[in-house]
Amino acid sequence: MDKSDISKTVISRLPRYFRYLGDLKDKGTERISSGELSQLMNVTASQIRQDLNNFGGFGQQGYGYNVDYLYTEIGKILGLDKPHNLIICGAGSLGTALAGNPDFINRGFKIKGMFDVDPVKIGKFLHGIEVHANSEMDEFIKENDIDIAVIAVPKEAAQSVADRVLEYGIRAVWNFSNTDLDMPENVIVENVHLLDSLMRLSCDAVGYKNKSKGKANGKG
Amino acid sequence: MDKSDISKTVISRLPRYFRYLGDLKDKGTERISSGELSQLMNVTASQIRQDLNNFGGFGQQGYGYNVDYLYTEIGKILGLDKPHNLIICGAGSLGTALAGNPDFINRGFKIKGMFDVDPVKIGKFLHGIEVHANSEMDEFIKENDIDIAVIAVPKEAAQSVADRVLEYGIRAVWNFSNTDLDMPENVIVENVHLLDSLMRLSCDAVGYKNKSKGKANGKG
Numbered sequence: 001m002d003k004s005d006i007s008k009t010v011i012s013r014l015p016r017y018f019r020y021l022g023d024l025k026d027k028g029t030e031r032i033s034s035g036e037l038s039q040l041m042n043v044t045a046s047q048i049r050q051d052l053n054n055f056g057g058f059g060q061q062g063y064g065y066n067v068d069y070l071y072t073e074i075g076k077i078l079g080l081d082k083p084h085n086l087i088i089c090g091a092g093s094l095g096t097a098l099a100g101n102p103d104f105i106n107r108g109f110k111i112k113g114m115f116d117v118d119p120v121k122i123g124k125f126l127h128g129i130e131v132h133a134n135s136e137m138d139e140f141i142k143e144n145d146i147d148i149a150v151i152a153v154p155k156e157a158a159q160s161v162a163d164r165v166l167e168y169g170i171r172a173v174w175n176f177s178n179t180d181l182d183m184p185e186n187v188i189v190e191n192v193h194l195l196d197s198l199m200r201l202s203c204d205a206v207g208y209k210n211k212s213k214g215k216a217n218g219k220g
Numbered sequence: 221m222d223k224s225d226i227s228k229t230v231i232s233r234l235p236r237y238f239r240y241l242g243d244l245k246d247k248g249t250e251r252i253s254s255g256e257l258s259q260l261m262n263v264t265a266s267q268i269r270q271d272l273n274n275f276g277g278f279g280q281q282g283y284g285y286n287v288d289y290l291y292t293e294i295g296k297i298l299g300l301d302k303p304h305n306l307i308i309c310g311a312g313s314l315g316t317a318l319a320g321n322p323d324f325i326n327r328g329f330k331i332k333g334m335f336d337v338d339p340v341k342i343g344k345f346l347h348g349i350e351v352h353a354n355s356e357m358d359e360f361i362k363e364n365d366i367d368i369a370v371i372a373v374p375k376e377a378a379q380s381v382a383d384r385v386l387e388y389g390i391r392a393v394w395n396f397s398n399t400d401l402d403m404p405e406n407v408i409v410e411n412v413h414l415l416d417s418l419m420r421l422s423c424d425a426v427g428y429k430n431k432s433k434g435k436a437n438g439k440g
Contacts, residue, residue: 011423015416019398042400078419079426093317093347100313103398103415109422127313147425148418172425174418178239178323180262190421192412195323196235198368198394199298201410202329203231205367205392206299 006054006077013051014074016041021071033064083108085145086174089161090152091116091124091131094176098150100127112144134164141168148172155179226274226297233271234294236261241291253284303328305365306394309381310372311336311344311351314396318370320347332364354384361388368392375399 020041024032034052038045052065055073075081086104088095091114098104099111114131116122121131132140140146149165151158151173158177165173172188175181178195240261244252254272258265272285275293295301306324308315311334318324319331334351336342341351352360360366369385371378371393378397385393392408395401398415 012420014423015413015419016400018419019413019416023399077423079422080419084422084425093313093320097313097317098414101414104418107415107419109418148421172421174421179243180236188421188424190417190424192414192417193235193239194318194321194412195327196239197410197412198324198329199235199238199300199327200232201368201392201394201408202299202304203234203297204408204410205304 010051010054011077014078017051018071018074018078018080021067021074024067025071029067031064031066037065080108083110084148086111086148086150087137087141087144087146087165088114088129088150088152089116089165090114090150090154090157091118091121091126092152092154095150095152096126098152098176099129109148111150112146113140115140137164138168141165141170146170148174150174150176151181152176230271230274231297234298237271238291238294238298238300241287241294244287245291249287251284251286257285300328303330304368306331306368306370307357307361307364307366307385308334308349308370308372309336309385310334310370310374310377311338311341311346312372312374315370315372316346318372318396319349329368331370332366333360335360357384358388361385361390366390368394370394370396371401372396 020037032040034045034048037043037048041048052070055070072081086109088099088111095114095116099114104111111129114126114129115134115137116131117134122133124131141149147170149162149170149172151162151165153161155177158175158179159181162173162175162181162183166183166187171186173181173183173190175189175191176194178193180191181189183189240257252260254265254268257263257268261268272290275290292301306329308319308331315334315336319334324331331349334346334349335354335357336351337354342353344351367390369382369390369392371382371385373381375397378395378399379401382393382395382401382403386403386407391406393401393403393410395409395411396414398413400411401409403409
């Protein structure tokens with residue numbers, strides 16, 4: 001199936017489907033109805049049917065969805081049918097935490113190396129992954145077939161590090177620095193802006209507090 | 221100004237405005253036009269005018285926006301005019317990385333304590349923050365006026381830890397575990413699903429690769 005047939009909105013929801021289908025698969029569930037999946041995922045059954053219709057007529061009346069088939073097909077769309085090799089730029093505490101995250105390797109994302117400017121860190125192994133000097137980056141990316149670079153450096157350094165990985169051929173950047181990167185059109189950037197996320201939470205929490213003064217159990 | 225006058229969509233964009241305005245303020249910029257802000261943030265000027273109109277007529281023709289005023293007003297909406305006290309549940313590498321993030325304290329988010337089940341970790345200080353046993357959580361939350369709990373435990377433990385902080389009065393949960401939490405309506409949950417984010421990136425990267433076979437510089 002061709003990914004370009006599926007809308008961007010549906011695609012943005014696929015990781016969550018994939019996560020639930022993976023959990024079901026791990027539990028040995030072979031099939032599931034849109035109604036059951038709806039309850040589990042807290043999404044309307046009609047939304048689920050619409051989204052999953054993109055994968056052919058596998059939600060048959062009285063049978064439900066074949067969990068394994070859907071999991072495999074969605075995985076292909078998500079590019080998980082082949083392994084991805086990552087480097088992490090920045091061996092600070094966030095980079096180290098990402099290097100040790102077991103979820104990534106379980107889905108085929110292999111962290112091949114870390115990079116830092118700090119001579120104390122270079123040569124060390126963090127969660128079994130060696131920290132290299134930035135001067136080795138160019139060769140390392142080519143030799144290890146790296147396709148994703150994680151930016152986990154302080155925001156002041158983020159743009160220059162991102163420019164550097166681009167120069168070495170990377171076209172997919174996972175940005176954890178608290179700033180937006182200025183990247184050319186043909187580069188994919190996925191941002192994880194932690195402080196933005198925390199502010200959205202505190203904003204909602206304030207709304208909740210204000211409203212709950214007048215109304216118990218209100219949602220802000 | 222009352223937050224309820226502003227749409228949810230606009231509110232979800234406020235953290236990003238706040239971040240850019242903070243950077244401008246740090247650089248000593250006093251005023252900025254919607255055109256300049258548009259270029260900086262890569263958003264149309266008309267979108268900016270629409271969004272910021274919510275904060276009164278401060279984008280005057282020929283004057284632009286008063287950076288300090290907007291920063292303060294948006295900060296209030298985001299609940300940043302008063303400090304927030306956090307606990308981090310889970311003193312693993314992700315919890316530790318969050319505890320050491322300097323961005324949070326700079327915006328008034330104070331991490332007061334960490335909690336873990338591992339006796340080896342309990343009593344230790346990570347980035348200056350003490351790790352406590354879960355049995356102390358109830359009292360700690362009350363004594364330290366905690367309003368936000370960070371869930372940074374493995375997904376198997378996430379729901380039970382979240383249930384626990386709710387029982388102790390928390391109404392805002394920042395969830396980093398790779399699973400969705402089942403929470404009552406009056407609890408605010410902000411999810412940071414790292415693996416979902418990484419899969420969106422690899423999905424787009426695959427799209428790019430496929431398309432760029434036929435067309436150089438194509439964006440997937």
